[in-house]
Amino acid sequence: MCETGENAEDLFRMLCGSAAAGNPAGDPPGERICEELPALLCDLLGGVLPESGARRFLRHGAQCPSCRDVFETEFALRRIMRRSCAAPAPERLRAVIYETLTEEIRTEL
Ligand SMILES: [Zn+2]
Numbered sequence: 001m002c003e004t005g006e007n008a009e010d011l012f013r014m015l016c017g018s019a020a021a022g023n024p025a026g027d028p029p030g031e032r033i034c035e036e037l038p039a040l041l042c043d044l045l046g047g048v049l050p051e052s053g054a055r056r057f058l059r060h061g062a063q064c065p066s067c068r069d070v071f072e073t074e075f076a077l078r079r080i081m082r083r084s085c086a087a088p089a090p091e092r093l094r095a096v097i098y099e100t101l102t103e104e105i106r107t108e109l
Pocket residue numbers: 029030033034060064065066067068
């Protein structure tokens with residue numbers, strides 16, 4: 001799991017909108033880009049890819065049904081992760097973490 005990629009999702013929604021409006025601006029579905037996408041998805045959404053490269057994949061995803069699924073799944077996963085990370089940890093887990101850290105501090109001193 002890598003960075004949030006919220007900007008990428010916004011851009012993707014925008015591109016899906018213009019693809020639906022009959023304004024395709026990207027590469028047509030092609031095997032090569034479809035094969036490359038899964039391996040590059042993390043870098044792409046983490047902002048590691050140069051923007052021009054990222055846009056190319058996002059534009060393609062907006063038009064290619066199978067790649068669109070890949071993006072939608074990843075965006076949904078990231079939303080769930082963000083929600084889960086914002087929720088407080090259960091009391092028992094907090095106690096275990098606290099004890100473990102306390103123990104570590106004791107051995108450091
Ligand atoms: Zn594709």
